[in-house]
Amino acid sequence: MPPNDAPPLYFDNNATTRIDPLALEAMLPYLGELYGNPSSGCRLGKLAANAVARAREQVAPLLGCEPGEIIFTSGGTESVNAALASALALNPGRRHLVTTAVEHSATLKPCEALEGQGYEITRLGVDTAGRLDMSDFNHIIRPDTALVSVMAANNETGVLFPMEELAEACRERGVFLHIDAVQAAGKVPLRVAETGAVYMSVSSHKIHGPKGVGALYINRRSAFHPLLRGGGQENGRRAGTENVAGIVGFGKAAELALQGLEREATEVRALRDAFEAGVRERISGVQVNGDPIRRLPNTTSLAFEGVEAESVLLLLERAKICASAGSACMSGSLHPSHVLKAMGFSNARARSSLRFTFSRFNTAAEIAQALEILPGVIAKLRGR
Numbered sequence: 179m180p181p182n183d184a185p186p187l188y189f190d191n192n193a194t195t196r197i198d199p200l201a202l203e204a205m206l207p208y209l210g211e212l213y214g215n216p217s218s219g220c221r222l223g224k225l226a227a228n229a230v231a232r233a234r235e236q237v238a239p240l241l242g243c244e245p246g247e248i249i250f251t252s253g254g255t256e257s258v259n260a261a262l263a264s265a266l267a268l269n270p271g272r273r274h275l276v277t278t279a280v281e282h283s284a285t286l287k288p289c290e291a292l293e294g295q296g297y298e299i300t301r302l303g304v305d306t307a308g309r310l311d312m313s314d315f316n317h318i319i320r321p322d323t324a325l326v327s328v329m330a331a332n333n334e335t336g337v338l339f340p341m342e343e344l345a346e347a348c349r350e351r352g353v354f355l356h357i358d359a360v361q362a363a364g365k366v367p368l369r370v371a372e373t374g375a376v377y378m379s380v381s382s383h384k385i386h387g388p389k390g391v392g393a394l395y396i397n398r399r400s401a402f403h404p405l406l407r408g409g410g411q412e413n414g415r416r417a418g419t420e421n422v423a424g425i426v427g428f429g430k431a432a433e434l435a436l437q438g439l440e441r442e443a444t445e446v447r448a449l450r451d452a453f454e455a456g457v458r459e460r461i462s463g464v465q466v467n468g469d470p471i472r473r474l475p476n477t478t479s480l481a482f483e484g485v486e487a488e489s490v491l492l493l494l495e496r497a498k499i500c501a502s503a504g505s506a507c508m509s510g511s512l513h514p515s516h517v518l519k520a521m522g523f524s525n526a527r528a529r530s531s532l533r534f535t536f537s538r539f540n541t542a543a544e545i546a547q548a549l550e551i552l553p554g555v556i557a558k559l560r561g562r
């Protein structure tokens with residue numbers, strides 16, 4: 179058991195990440211003396227506007243697009259909602275949307291609300307490895323399909339979806355595609371402009387930036403119908419005085435994330451793999467949820483036979499290990515994960531599953547420490 183004042187072993191990086199000290203440092207002047215409003219013409223205003231413009235140049239290469247194709251938002255949830263709203267407003271005669279059964283609630287909930295307004299939603303299923311079922315995709319797209327909205331990577335299992343294939347099918351059929359890249363950004367390379375997708379959502383706090391800020395990519399050849407109306411900020415595409423400090427921190431975090439992509443694919447992946455292998459060596463009855471190959475390098479979702487994930491979390495918390503059961507928004511509720519259920523797993527398997535997600539701030543020593551603690555926790559709960 180680590181001493182009480184030891185920092186926690188933080189393995190919940192798909193829920194949120196610690197802010198990179200360099201991102202924090204970049205933000206601080208804009209929370210202090212550089213408090214200008216980017217829309218005002220005075221010197222402080224111009225400094226703020228320049229800082230926002232620079233952040234746009236830092237975020238664009240992470241997505242693989244032009245700076246002018248990005249608007250800053252309050253985070254992933256707003257970006258997704260704005261994409262959905264814009265696609266529907268620009269295609270008023272089309273009343274059908276396609277998404278998946280395993281999206282984040284930022285997509286699931288607006289889709290449920292749209293269903294209540296008479297829209298028809300088709301939710302693509304996944305197989306037992308969490309892979310998207312593309313077999314019927316071409317038949318599912320209809321002349322009245324307004325939008326296809328699909329995540330690039332699943333937040334619970336890390337499974338990657340075939341973005342190029344989806345984008346090509348949408349392009350051929352003249353249907354708007356929105357990619358929720360909130361979990362993929364900074365973990366795998368993104369080249370949104372090459373895909374031809376119309377929208378892409380990303381979020382700062384998943385890439386070691388501050389919370390409450392994100393971005394929406396809008397293909398420069400596409401019109402946009404704003405979700406928020408008011409002032410002319412973001413070229414009239416997102417009203418409201420900019421979260422300047424947040425945007426500056428996001429910009430720095432995006433720059434660091436792009437530089438660190440190689441490290442995600444090697445060092446972070448190695449940490450995840452060492453943890454996964456170590457768990458399976460030391461504990462019997464453990465299954466990996468999701469395609470072990472085509473997934474984010476930082477994510478592992480593990481089912482521990484015969485235990486409740488909530489009980490495991492409680493004991494891990496006492497040992498200062500932070501992980502999660504299903505997605506963060508779902509924990510605290512006793513519903514088994516909709517993602518694991520969509521993969522065809524029983525309630526028992528879904529309820530016995532934990533997600534461990536790593537980042538460049540984790541170390542091999544932390545993995546070793548966790549591997550000392552976890553077997554005892556599982557054995558205790560199994561009554562052995």
Ligand code: PLP
Nearest residue numbers: 253254255282284333360361381
């Ligand atoms: N989309 C996915 C796939 C996510 O994992 C999340 C957050 O967990 C969101 C959207 C929402 O992003 P935010 O927390 O920035 O609103």
